[in-house]
Amino acid sequence: MSNSHAVAFYITVSIIAFATSKIVISVLLYRRWKRKRKVYADSIKGGKMVMFRSPMMQSVTPESFLKKTMKLSNNDIIGSGGGTVYKLTVNDSTAFAVKRLYRGTVDRDRGFERELEAMGDLKHRNIVNLHGYYTAPNYNLLIYELMPNGSLDTILHGRSMDKKHLDWPSRYKIAVGAARGISYLHHDCIPHIIHRDIKSSNILLDQNMEARVSDFGLATLMEPDKTHVSTIVAGTFGYLPPEYFDTGRATAKGDVYSFGVVLLELLTGKKPSDEAFLEEGTKLVTWVKTVVEDKREVLVLDSSLDSCPNDEISSVFNIALMCLEPEPSKRPTMAEVVKMLEQTKIQINCRGEDC
Structure with missing residues (x-):
């Protein structure tokens, strides 16, 4: 057999083998799909x-x-x-x-x-x-x-009959759980998932008040080697990162910013679109940044969170502000946010009182 015929033969065999393997894989995947x-x-x-x-x-x-x-x-x-x-x-x-x-x-x-x-x-x-x-x-x-305890938004901001008193340990648990869920989307899924609409109404609570991220109607899939996905501006006012309006690019760091807003809601008990902010021509993020920079976190802390661990509260405020950095590259990843939150321990007991 001449060299040219041998090469042609091996190419033909390779193509047939490749096609056969694809068919076998497709059949196996379909059977797996049917089983599920x-x-x-x-x-x-x-x-x-x-x-x-x-x-x-x-x-x-x-x-x-x-x-x-x-x-x-x-x-x-x-x-x-x-x-x-x-x-x-x-x-x-x-x-x-x-x-x-x-x-x-x-x-x-x-x-x-x-x-x-x-x-x-x-x-x-x-x-x-x-x-x-x-x-x-x-x-x-x-x-x-079904999530029997509804959404974080309803519990924090809903009608009086829907509201529940959330002590600090419960809010801390919700923050860590939501962060883990978003981190899983960003780092463990292939392709990675950018949620694009992280907000308190999309964080649901199960029977144990464990946070569950929901509503993927705006989600965007991104291959690991990509840094962003170009898209139209979508999301919810008050949670959108500032760069989104300029670039139209959805990135994981945009979700980090939105999560930072959720942390502020847990800390302050206020909505990002609170009427008081609109009347003063400001917003939740700007208001909190000004106060925290002056080391006066107690002035913006939810009034129902009395006698809570000051060190832990201060640490979570700082994590929130890292997430809310105007420059995306300066924000931590969600994996880093999870690590920081997990390392934030309750260091001061509430001395027998409910936080």
Whole structure:
């Protein structure tokens, strides 16, 4: 066999082997996908239900689940965030949060696709679990784990009947949990996930008051070798990093800035869009920075946090200000934020009093 024929033969064999391996991998991935998901075609409404296999979903059939969603009403609404969120009770021991997203606009459909793309295989104790989804011609449904204590925003800023007194150990625990969840998105997921809408209403609380990051409707996936993703400005006023308006670039450091605002909410008990700030022509970040730089943190600390460990409070204020540096390169990464928060220990006892 001549050299040219031998080369051609080896190239052909290599191509066939490569193609065969791709087919085998695709088949294996599809089988893995099928093992993890239960698919049900709704012939009446022209939709498709996909349920991820988990202990919670074992006792639920797609048919019965869909029937219950059809009976949801305004009385079942528990929140909103890119869509209407309902509480769906399956039985005495099982309930879910169902987000309904009406179709018809490009932004809504993209939001649904982003949540699916970002949430499909996420498993972390500080990320809300996605249990399945339903697609139909007029709307989509996302089926989430129900968080019985609602959102941090509702507990801190909601109506009197919804508010709960959060002592300092609880707020500290929420801060650490939320930071771990965001750090997982930034550093442990491949591709990395930039949330782009970190705020107190997107930090939910489970039965143990453990923080869970939620709502991935604006999330952006970023390959590890990239530093940013160019996109339109999106997010929530008061939480957006200053550079976002100038560059239109979504970066992990933008999430760090938004988390810094959440830390200030936990410390001060005030919303970034508090009417008092608007009247004075300032904002939460500017107000706190001015006071903390003068070493007068006590003036901005939530008045319900009496007799708390001053050293720990001061440390968390400083971490928040690091996150809120105007220059993104000067902000810590979320992994560094987690480390700093974990190293911040309660050093002064409350002497038997509730913080």
